[in-house]
Structures are given as structure tokens and as C-alpha cells.
Amino acid sequence: MALRAPPSQECALSIVVEDLSKRFSGFAALKGVSLEARPKEFLALLGPSGSGKTTLLRMIAGLDFPDSGRVLFDGADMTETPAAERRIGFVFQNYALFRHMTVADNIAFGLTVRKRRDRPGKADIARRVTELLDLIQLPEIAARYPAQLSGGQRQRVALARALAVEPQLLLLDEPFGALDAQVRKDLRRWLRQLHETMGLTSVIVTHDQEEALELADRVVVMSQGKIEQVGTPAEVYDSPATAFVSQFVGETNRLPVAVSGGRVAYAGMALAADAGGVSGDGELHFRPHQAEMAEPGEGTLAVRIDAVRPRGGGWRVEATTRDDPRPVEIDLREGQAVPHVGDDTAVRVRASRVYAV
Numbered sequence: 001m002a003l004r005a006p007p008s009q010e011c012a013l014s015i016v017v018e019d020l021s022k023r024f025s026g027f028a029a030l031k032g033v034s035l036e037a038r039p040k041e042f043l044a045l046l047g048p049s050g051s052g053k054t055t056l057l058r059m060i061a062g063l064d065f066p067d068s069g070r071v072l073f074d075g076a077d078m079t080e081t082p083a084a085e086r087r088i089g090f091v092f093q094n095y096a097l098f099r100h101m102t103v104a105d106n107i108a109f110g111l112t113v114r115k116r117r118d119r120p121g122k123a124d125i126a127r128r129v130t131e132l133l134d135l136i137q138l139p140e141i142a143a144r145y146p147a148q149l150s151g152g153q154r155q156r157v158a159l160a161r162a163l164a165v166e167p168q169l170l171l172l173d174e175p176f177g178a179l180d181a182q183v184r185k186d187l188r189r190w191l192r193q194l195h196e197t198m199g200l201t202s203v204i205v206t207h208d209q210e211e212a213l214e215l216a217d218r219v220v221v222m223s224q225g226k227i228e229q230v231g232t233p234a235e236v237y238d239s240p241a242t243a244f245v246s247q248f249v250g251e252t253n254r255l256p257v258a259v260s261g262g263r264v265a266y267a268g269m270a271l272a273a274d275a276g277g278v279s280g281d282g283e284l285h286f287r288p289h290q291a292e293m294a295e296p297g298e299g300t301l302a303v304r305i306d307a308v309r310p311r312g313g314g315w316r317v318e319a320t321t322r323d324d325p326r327p328v329e330i331d332l333r334e335g336q337a338v339p340h341v342g343d344d345t346a347v348r349v350r351a352s353r354v355y356a357v
């Protein structure tokens, strides 16, 4: 069934976060974070555990308040406005449905608890629930209880409940965290489609890079309470601004190098690599697909082959550098020459980045 937006839902807003800081009993969870989400944009906050993603989301939601900085919705200062007055839909991993209510009652909950003057009539609420059940593609489950649903169905119902109050903004905190990989993948596609159809502005918190890269228009990479980079999935993957982003988003080989006069050397051997303006100690980063097997010689990296495994129609080669043993992984496409385990051979790095350390 096609997704369909109720006409009243077309009201995405812009969010500006200005220099937000937050401490929890002396610990700085957010350190001067600034960010913008454009109307109808899907942003992903991506980072390791403890990087401040949830703290930032809770401040956008109005569930917590910063020590300093501002949160603006469409230019209006919302920093002190409580969640209930922000017209936001929330979906959290552990935001359980009410077990003793049917799916229909769960979805209707946000409407039925409104003050009498704002509350739609019973018939309007029932119509809205039917619309939302169609939207989440589960029209037949209205009378069931949460225990009678699969995990994926439950999260879709949680989304319908979040959307029932016609939010301008959808905030999701690891919404698919507890589900298995295939269900996550399906729900991801579905969520992206829903976001577009409804014309919402959405922000999702995830520590799963695949989820962030697949869902979001722009990815906000966070570490230790700060933003490392904001960019499209292609930007953060192909042009990581920092060594942290390079190793957190996608797989990266890392080698300590010394740069002198633009010449990059690993374990005293010159490598054919662009120093990128770094001088002194650096770290050379390259993705497994940015290297290939080569004849040992000038500019190549001498390696011994530890393992060769089939992978995605090609091969993943695990090797160790010879001079100062470090693990290196290389992806070979079908048709490329494949080395054997135990070979002493070499790797040519086709593209790489050097970060100062």
C-alpha cells in the first residue's frame, strides 16, 4: 500500500542549535555544539556510546535543558519550552507501548490525553487511527495487543503513535536498536519513505554507521560531546574531516607515518601518498578498497598475507606490514589477481589521507 500524508501534516520546521553545553555533575556531556536541520531534512546523529547524541536529542526535544546555548525552531527560541509544547513525535528504543491497551488505543493515546478544548471528537480520533494504521501498512492489527506483535510491528506502531499528534518534528533514538539486522534494514527503508511522504523534519540518534549513511540527508558525527563533522553520507565517507571520522565511518587502515618535505614514510620507507599539508608525525588512512596488490618496489607497502576470504563478489585480504607489523585489509574485486596466504608481497595505496597526530 502506498504511503499517504494527511494534508495537515505538511509543516516541517527548521531547527537551529547554537553553542549548546551541558554538564552532568561536573562531566561535560556537550561542549558547545552548533547545528542546523533544514525543513524536511533527515539528520542522523552518529557517534560512539557516550558521545552526547542522546543528550543533544533530549535538548532538541525539550526533555532536558542546556546549561548554555539556544535551541530555535523556525527562528523562535524554544530553549526553555517544555517538550509537551513543542509538537514533536518521539520514538525511542525502549519507549514501550502500553501493554494493556490495544494498538488502536496506543496510537490514539496522544490525542485522547489532550485537554478537552484541544481534543478531537471520538469519530475524528478513530479516523486518524485508521489513517495511521494504513500509513504504517498494518491496517489489520487495530484490535491486537502489543504482546501479539513482532518487534518490527511494535516499532511501527510506536511510530504511528508518535505521528498521531501531527508533529512538526520527528525525533528517534535508536528506534530499531533491539531488532535483528534484516528487520532493521526493512524498517529503515520504510522510515525514509515515511519521512519523505509526511514532509517532516527528522533527527535520528544511532551508533550504527550503516543506518546513518542509508537514512540521512546529512550525518552529524559526534565524539566526546563535540561535533567532528557534518556532511552528506558521501562527504563523511569519502572526505572525512578528521582522523576520528575516518575510522568511525567505514573501515579504515591506519599506519603511523612521518612526513617531511611532503614525503610520506612508513617505517622509514617512502610511500606514494599525498601528505595533504601535514608535516611531522601523521597517520595514514586508507579504505580497504583504496589499495591493490602490487609488485614489491618503490612507493609500495611490503606485506605478508595472513588470510584471504571471499567477500561481496570479491576478496578481503588480511595482511601484516613487514617492517613494523600492523594489520592491513584490502578488498579485491573479482578478476583481480589474488595472493596466497604466506606470500611476501606488496600493496599499492591508490588513495589515502594523512592526518596530523
Ligand SMILES: Nc1ncnc2c1ncn2[C@@H]1O[C@H](COP(=O)(O)OP(=O)(O)OP(=O)(O)O)[C@@H](O)[C@H]1O
Pocket: 024, 025, 027, 028, 029, 047, 048, 049, 050, 051, 052, 053, 054, 055, 056, 207
Ligand atoms: N542524567 C545524566 N546524569 C549523569 N551523566 C549523564 C546523564 N545523561 C548522560 N550522561 C553522561 O553524558 C555522556 C553522554 O551521554 P549520552 O547519552 O548523550 O551519549 P550517547 O552518545 O547518546 O551514548 P549511547 O549511544 O550510549 O546512548 C555520557 O558519558 C553519559 O554517561
